[in-house]
Amino acid sequence: MVSIRVENLKKYFRKVKAVDDISFEVKNGEFMALLGPSGCGKTTTLLTLAGIYKPTSGKIFFGDYLVNDVQPRDRNIGMVFQSYALYPHMSVYDNISFPLKAKGSKKREFHDRVVNIVEKLGIGHLLDRKPSEISGGQQQRVALARALIKEPQIFLLDEPLSNLDARLRVMMRAEIKKLQNDLRITTVYVTHDQVEALTMADRIAVFSNGKIMQIGDPEEIYNRPQNIFVAQFIGNPPMNFVEAEIKEVEGITFAVSKNLKIRIDDTLKPYLKNLNSPNVIVGIRPEDIKIYKNKELNRDLTEGILYVIEPLGRDEIYNVKVGESLLKVITEEKLKIGVGERVYCEFDAKKVHIFDRESEISIRR
């Protein structure tokens, strides 16, 4: 096991800045997710870690060892590709033992190891089949087995679950996490699915356009997004955003827009000095808004019209029109309100996020 350190890594394809000056560290045995939308440079980062791509500039360390010029095969990594890349002309057995054969091992030396790993992954009965003769989920396990058979010190996975159906994905999510937990192998896991990142990873690096927008553990990423990109990318349904202005009224600080007025909690006030101007974007998660049918006294309520309801089984998403903007509110409570009726929203002042409108950076940076 070994740690990874990336320093000012850049990877350009001619003019395309696929990876644009990123730095991060993955600790020994840590599960790190690289999360971001399509085309943001996740795969490029992973392939550069693997040594398939040469960095345009920057340094990659495995432990204290600079690996920039080390060949992929000497980096001791196991990799799972998005396409699985199982060799179609080889049996499952040959696929899994490929890395050992490539190193010149003989069958009698590695047979036990193959048996061992296929037992662990529950694919022992598939050894004679070709990849085209097994299901997607099984292919996925074979790919995992092939990556792990040589007991690598680093485990790289590129969207390994994106070809699976929703149910299988949820199952494999837990299995991969368990596997990583058992092996305690330093892992970099690429995904565009925020749920995967939040549920599986010890830490998450959120990517956008070849840059890292924020690195932190899932709790941090979710509760303290550093910028609007992270705030809107993480969370489902996404965070609500409202343009507002910071104003002081009778000694109380508010974020005020045309139709709503949100009180700024005392815990946030010290951060307001980070603002260059009073123009802000206020973010509030759907679960941090409470919805009432009647105007209750002694509460700071914002009036709106119920636009549409999206039932989710356990929860319901209420879409509320407040002036021009549409707020999403998620709650377990089943309110008996009809579409078009008047409702009242209460914002949890402690959970409000405030971003500079110019720089889109959180005041709690």
Added chain:
Amino acid sequence: MKKRSPLFFFLLPSVVSVSIFFALPVILTGVLSFTGMDYSFKWNFVGIQNYIDMIGDFMISTVVKNTFVYVFFTLLLFNLGTALLLALFTTTVSDRAGGFFRTIWMLPRLTPSVVYGLMWIWAFDPTDYGLVNIARKLLFGLPPQNWLQSDPMLIIVVANGFVGASFGMILFTSAIKSIPRDYLYAARVDGGSWFFTVRKVILPMIKWQILFVTAYQTLSLLTSFEYIYIITDGGPAFATEVWALYTYHSAFQDFRFGYGAALSMVLVGIGIVSALFYLKFFRFKEMIKEPRIEVDS
């Protein structure tokens, strides 16, 4: 039946033209092979006499041996071997360098065969002025050698090979390029040497193209003789007389049209047999088996 008749009319032109230009010559040759037609152009049928003559023809054993050597070595060393090496090499280096190399190898194909043939004659000219002899003198200080006399088959194989290699090269190149990159990345990560990766991953994945080139080039080598005709005309002393050229000589030099036709028919038979052999050898059926699951990337 009602529905079929318009289809029939639509197909008619191509059926007719295919029949006239492809099937008819074969049938005519077949019929001709049962005649003793000579310069008098008379259709005097002689039954299978031509085929019986063939068994007794003292030239046949030489021609068969020459044909085998010529086809086997050109195919193995150049049309497959060199083509494969070039394809692997030009897809490993940068795109631009690779493209440049491939273009160079395409040049002989763009040159008229007569010009190209003459170039080889000049290259192996027995005097001091032949390219190879100049090189020999400069490099080793050796006297000129009459290559066309001493190693005619070698020259024929090389001359044909240099043209022939580009066909396989182009096919193999595009086949290698269309292998999804993930397979090659996976092989690199998993520690395969270049040779191991070629053997275990690349070659199996371009098996179909290898079969195609092997089969196609075997057939075209069996039937082509223009470079041999231009460079040695089968000589010296029949050392490079291959089956196709012998057919040509029989028909158009000795005016034994019937016998030449019979020789052609045998060549067609050999072609069919070798094609079937390749299909079996490469287990063609297995290759075209539909995969049950497609994983897209």
